[in-house]
Amino acid sequence: MFAREQAFFSAARTSTGVLGALLLVIVTGVGQAAPAGQTLRHDTALSYRIDGVLFQRAYPGPALTVQELLDVSLTAQGDGLATTRSPAPQLVLPFVLANAGNGQERFRLFVSDASGDFPLDNAELYLESNGQPGLQLGAGGDTLYVPDAGDPELAPGETLSLYVVADVPDGLAGGVETSLTLWALPETVVLQAGVSQPWSDPLPDAGTLYAGQGDPDESGEPTDAIVGAAFGGSSPAASASFDVLVQGPVLELDKTVHAIADPDGGQAVITGSLVDYRIDARIHGEAPLSNFVLSDDLPPYLALVEDSIVLLHAPDHGEGAQFESFTPSAVDFDADTRQLRVQIGAVDPGHSFRLEYRARID
Amino acid sequence: MQRKSSLSFWLTAPLLWLVALPALAQIALESQVQKVEHIEHDDGQVETRLVDADSVVPGDELRYTISFRNEGDEPIDPNSIVITDPLPRATRYIDGTAFGAGARVTYSVDRGQSFADPEALYVESNGTRRQATPEDYTAIRWEFEPGLEPGEASHVSFNVQLR
Incomplete structure (x- = not known):
């Protein structure tokens, strides 16, 4: 002994x-x-x-x-959330795959159908292959993934960027959401456990041993392959999901008084003074506004000055926005409700409108 | 005179070797490694089990136990037994696991060139000197105060995690 x-x-x-x-x-x-x-x-x-x-x-x-540990890490970039508009052709969802095991391993990749409020059409998976960050399509671009034949082989600790490209359908309302999941399994797990649909097929428990399926040892004999922790729990690290949100329009409004003229030539707020109002409307988000109406309620002591209404438009936001005159679909002032309504119509996000009018203090 | 003295040495030297030879087998030593499993039960209690280390992968915790016994006829001197254990490659020492009854335990961060108590160990990291952490240790040393009588045995142990 x-x-x-x-x-x-x-x-x-x-x-x-x-x-x-x-x-x-x-x-x-x-x-x-x-x-x-x-x-x-x-x-x-x-x-x-x-x-x-x-x-x-x-x-x-x-x-x-040391035996071979079969482990993988898959992460969705950008916190796994993509905001988009409808329609949006070739929306790119980036992932990063890492060989979290200790052996040279090929990985089989699976893209699930989107589940949620809408489908994602024509989903394809690309592997980063041309050395340029981000997805490039076409000649000299990144490589379209082909299961089995195109399974990427990674050394321990090596990472690879993956891109799912899919089309967001037309006609979706703001606020609808869907989810797409990508799976990455060591090829040894796929072959030994017979996994073809990881979202529904049973996955091996952590610690499952596949005798003689690991990398060779120093004498050339194969080691055993042992399933790592990436496949356990309700959210296995072998999968990662992207939530795709069709963002509705977001309206930012700002109302100011930009000039006052009293009857005596000053700027006092007294009876008879003329007050120039300005309402700035900025449209944010991803989805267009379909029937945009700017309205403003005048208090009883204010009388709208006839022909003082001016509507301006700029195709962008910010201090440098270049406003130009814009003809609204309709302008209406209801004397009973004292509401001014300016109908603008369909507006894409990113645009700005400025409504100016004059009122007299009675 | 001088010649006689030299002759005397060559005559007595083989006898000295014969006397010393039994001491060669004085201490027998054996190392064992086991895998440490921590199993959490439903009541929150964590049970630690030692199992065969037939199959190890990164992340596994291993316990090395070094047992030794005085199999000779003479006692081992007090304050003389020193066991030095380089940490196996690709492992990190787990703090507080070095055990050796009656031994002073010190650590090395320079691959066994020097040993010291944890608070006296420093390493260079990114151009700055900092206190060493258990992850920096590269070897452990046990220095025993007691001796070892014939037939007496003892052991030391430590745990590491496979990187």
């Missing part, structure tokens, strides 16, 4: 100095990940004295072979 001392001993007077030199030989390096197939060696150095005479030697310990 016990390894017996046989040949190595020393009668050196000092122990730690000599032992330190001995250790330098034993230690082969630390701080690296343990790749599949690596032999994990362990040695012990012992020294002691009998009647003052020093004895020391190194004992070889047990050697372990």
Whole structure:
């Protein structure tokens, strides 16, 4: 049972100095990940004295072979949320795949049908392959994924950018949402567990062992492959989802008084003063406004000055917006409700409107 | 005179070797490695089990146990037994797991060139000097105060995580 001392001993007077030199030989390096197939060696150095005479030697310990861990990490970029408009051709959903195991492994990729308020049409998966960040289509662009034949092979720790490209249908209302899930499974899991639809097929539990299916060890013999934690729980790390939200229009309104003129030539707010109002409307979001109407209620002490209504339009926002005159579909002032209504119609997001009118204080 | 003295040495040297030889087998040592499994039960209690390390993968916790016994006829001197264990490659030491009854435990961050208590260990990281953490340790040393009588045994152990 016990390894017996046989040949190595020393009668050196000092122990730690000599032992330190001995250790330098034993230690082969630390701080690296343990790749599949690596032999994990362990040695012990012992020294002691009998009647003052020093004895020391190194004992070889047990050697372990590191098996292959099948693990994967898949993440949806941008927090997995994409806001879009309807329609939106070739919406790009970026993912990052990482080999979280310790062996060289090919990965099979699966794109699920979108589930939610609407489908995503013509979904295709591309692999980053041309060295340029982001998706490029066409000649010299990234590679369209072909299952099996095009399964990407990654070294331990290596990552790969993936892009799902799909069309958002026309005619969707703002606020509708759908979800698309991408799966990445080590090919060993696919073949050994017979997985063809990871969203419905049973996945192996963490710790499942596939004998002889791992990378070779230092003598060339295959190691075992052991399923990692990426497949456990309700949200396995082997999958990642993108939520696609058709964003409704967002209207930003800002009403100001930009000029006052009193009957005496001053700027006092008194009876007879003329007040110039300005309403700025900025349309944000992704979806268009279908029937945009700007309205404003005048208080009883204000009388709308006839022919003072001006509507301006700018195709953008901000201080540099260049406003030009815009003809509304209709302008109406209801004397009973004292409501001014300016009908504009369909408006795309990103545009700005400015309504100006004058009122007199009665 | 001088010649006689030299002759005397060569005659007595083989006898000294014969006397010393039994001491070669004085301490027998054996290393064992097991996998440590922590199992959480429904009541929140965590049970620790030691199982065979037949199959290890990154993330596994391993316990190395080094047992030794004085199989000779002479006692081992007090304050003389020193066990030094380089951490296996691609592992990180798990803080607080080094065990050795009656031993002072020190650590190395320079691959066994020097050993010290944890608070006295420093490493260079990105051009700055900082206190070493257990992840920086590269070797462990046990220095025993007691000796070891013939037939007496003891052991040390430590846990690591496979990177």
